[in-house]
Amino acid sequence: MITGEFNLKGELAFEIDFIGADESIISVEAIFDTGFTGWLLINxxxxxxxxxxxxxxxxxxxxxxxxxxxxxxxxxxxxxxEEFTIPVYGGDEIQEILLGVRWLQFKRLIADYSGGVLTLD
Incomplete structure (x- = not known):
């Protein structure tokens, strides 16, 4: 289970890791976007x-x-x-890293804003 937080805009923010081709690990903040039907969107x-x-x-x-x-x-x-090899969409105008609803095939999203609970389990 990973725990996220509701950022200042009220978005669902999670820290995730990317693994580069050189096997470097980079931690980033990603926003879970229920309107995005893919896995991941980056610049x-x-x-x-x-x-x-x-x-x-x-x-x-x-x-x-x-x-x-x-x-x-x-x-x-x-x-x-857990490592996932996935198709990632990339665009020149993308300013935030977005996680899409495809993750819900494997993970359960719990977003309780009033209770301050945000997890992907």
């Missing part, structure tokens, strides 16, 4: 810095800001001590 520069392999295909998606093209990378993410 292209971050994916490139991590050395994650880019898929030759890109995907056109509809976001709150309009339609955009996202690159697809193969990334390694650590949640609750």
């Amino acid at each position: 292209n520069k971050d994916a490139i810095k991590l050395g994650w392999k880019r898929n030759l295909k890109s995907k056109i998606v509809q976001t709150a800001g309009g339609q955009t093209v996202l690159n697809i990378y193969q990334g390694i993410v650590v949640l609750d001590g």
Whole structure:
């Protein structure tokens, strides 16, 4: 189980780890976004810095800001001590790292704002 916190905006924030191609481990804060149907969304520069392999295909998606093209990378993410190799979307305009609802296939989200409890179990 990983514990998160409600940030100043009231967003669901979790600390997760990325594993780079050189096996370096980088801890980051990610926002759980129930409107995002993928696994993970990051800035292209971050994916490139991590050395994650880019898929030759890109995907056109509809976001709150309009339609955009996202690159697809193969990334390694650590949640609750468990490594997951997942498809990661990357875009030039992405400012926050987002976790999407695909995680709910394996993890249970508990978000009790009034009680101050936020976990992915």
